[in-house]
Amino acid sequence: xxxxxxxxxxxxxxxxxxxxxxxxxxxxxxxxxxxxxxxxxxxxxxxxxxxxxxxxxxxxxxxxxxxxxxxxxxxxxxxxxxxxxxxxxxxxxxxxxxxxxxxxxxxxxxxxxxxxxxxxxxxxxxxxxxxxxxxxxxxxxxxxxxxxxxxxxxxxxxxxxxxxxxxxxxxxxxxxxxxxxxxxxxxxxxxxxxxxxxxxxxxxxxxxxxxxxxxxxxxxxxxxxxxxxxxxxxxxxxxxxxxxxxxxxxxxxxxxxxxxxxxxxxxxxxxxxxxxxxxxxxxxxxxxxxxxxxxx
Numbered sequence: 001x002x003x004x005x006x007x008x009x010x011x012x013x014x015x016x017x018x019x020x021x022x023x024x025x026x027x028x029x030x031x032x033x034x035x036x037x038x039x040x041x042x043x044x045x046x047x048x049x050x051x052x053x054x055x056x057x058x059x060x061x062x063x064x065x066x067x068x069x070x071x072x073x074x075x076x077x078x079x080x081x082x083x084x085x086x087x088x089x090x091x092x093x094x095x096x097x098x099x100x101x102x103x104x105x106x107x108x109x110x111x112x113x114x115x116x117x118x119x120x121x122x123x124x125x126x127x128x129x130x131x132x133x134x135x136x137x138x139x140x141x142x143x144x145x146x147x148x149x150x151x152x153x154x155x156x157x158x159x160x161x162x163x164x165x166x167x168x169x170x171x172x173x174x175x176x177x178x179x180x181x182x183x184x185x186x187x188x189x190x191x192x193x194x195x196x197x198x199x200x201x202x203x204x205x206x207x208x209x210x211x212x213x214x215x216x217x218x219x220x221x222x223x224x225x226x227x228x229x230x231x232x233x234x235x236x237x238x239x240x241x242x243x244x245x246x247x248x249x250x251x252x253x254x255x256x257x258x259x260x261x262x263x264x265x266x267x268x269x270x271x272x273x274x275x276x277x278x279x280x281x282x283x284x285x286x287x288x289x290x291x292x293x294x295x296x
Contacts, residue, residue, distance in 0.1 A: 004140045009258055015147050017254020018154035019209055023227050024234035024246040025161055026205035032178050032241030033198050035096060036086055036103045040111035041231060042224030044074055044203050048210025049219040050118060053127050056214075063131055063215050067153070070207035078203030081110070082196040090195075111225070119221040128218040146216040157208055158250075161201075162243045174198060178241050226270075233277040239287025249288065 027041045048070040055061045055069075085106050093099035132146040165171035173189045209227075213219070234253055238245025253273065260272040280288060 008141050008143070009262055010255055011141075011143065013255035013258030014251055015143075015151040015254070016257065017251035018151045018158070019213060019250075020230055020234050020254055021158050021247045021250025022154045022205060022209045022212075024231040024238070024250050025158055025243060026202035026209075027228070027231045028235045028238075028241065028243065028246045029161075029174075029202040029205075030199055031235070033174055034086070034195050035100050036107070036199065037100065038107045038110075038202070039104065039228050040107045040114060040224075041203070041206055042226070042228035043111050043114035044077070044224070045206040045210040045213070045227055046118065046219065046221065046224040047077075047114065048074055048207030049214040049223070050122065050127070050210075051207075052211040052214045053129060053219060056129050056131070063211055067208055067211045070211040071204040074207030075200040075204030078200035079196045081203075082199040085110075086199065087196065111228075115221055115224070122221070124221055126218040126220055128214070131215045144216065150212045150216055153212055154209070157205065158247050161205065162247065165243050170194075230273065233273055236277055236280050236285075237288050242287060245287050252288070 023041070023045060027038060030036045030038050030041070051070055051073065052063045052066040055066055056063050086103055089099055089102050089106065093102055132144070132149060134145055135142040136145045136148060165174060173194060176183070176187070177189060177191065177194065210219075213223075230253070234246055234249040236249075237253060238247070238249030253276065256276060257269055257272060261269050264272075
């Protein structure tokens, strides 16, 4: 292979990995802070994609303008869901293990509820629209403009969340809760306000990812579940609770998949991802990009 072919292959993997990272960051925020393994996360990504598709095709509004709208709508929905479902579970569960099990069952219900509602509303057909499909050339290399834009915006939002977590008082409070919930509450951090806000931000990021994906890929009511599984793999690679690890893990998995599909069979993409997932769980369960004593 020529250098140009190698470069195109790696960039293609990074573009995919950027989306993986953005999805994983939202899920990692929810699990790392609240121990809510929201396996319906991908379904809300799908909702963001459908909202963007609907507004673009019906009213001709640019999907770029729908990105903050998707974030706001999904964030608000996330805060409502936390109040209606997970906040009550926190109060009624006798310990953390019971809460994790119950919240997982609730997330299962939400996953099928959202899938069936969207399928009933818009049917199961593939949906999509054309947006910035023309190629952008860099010397002998060329990439679709919409995918380059997706990559840039995914990194922008991922970087914004990491800066929020590392540089702001709010982020320091979240990290303190991740490291020692009891100690953080003794220091006066209000979990009653912080938990729904962070759950909402996590779901808002899934809405952003859905809006971005709709710019370049077809969407269906059943597109969410594979992205949830991929996000879990990314979180495992980067380390549970680590925001920087999720970003690096997403980019890493995207490149690994791109290389694997090129040199093997494209149909083996899922097999390759699961192999990496199992290997990391067995050999380095704390993640590839974090230390055992440090998170986020």
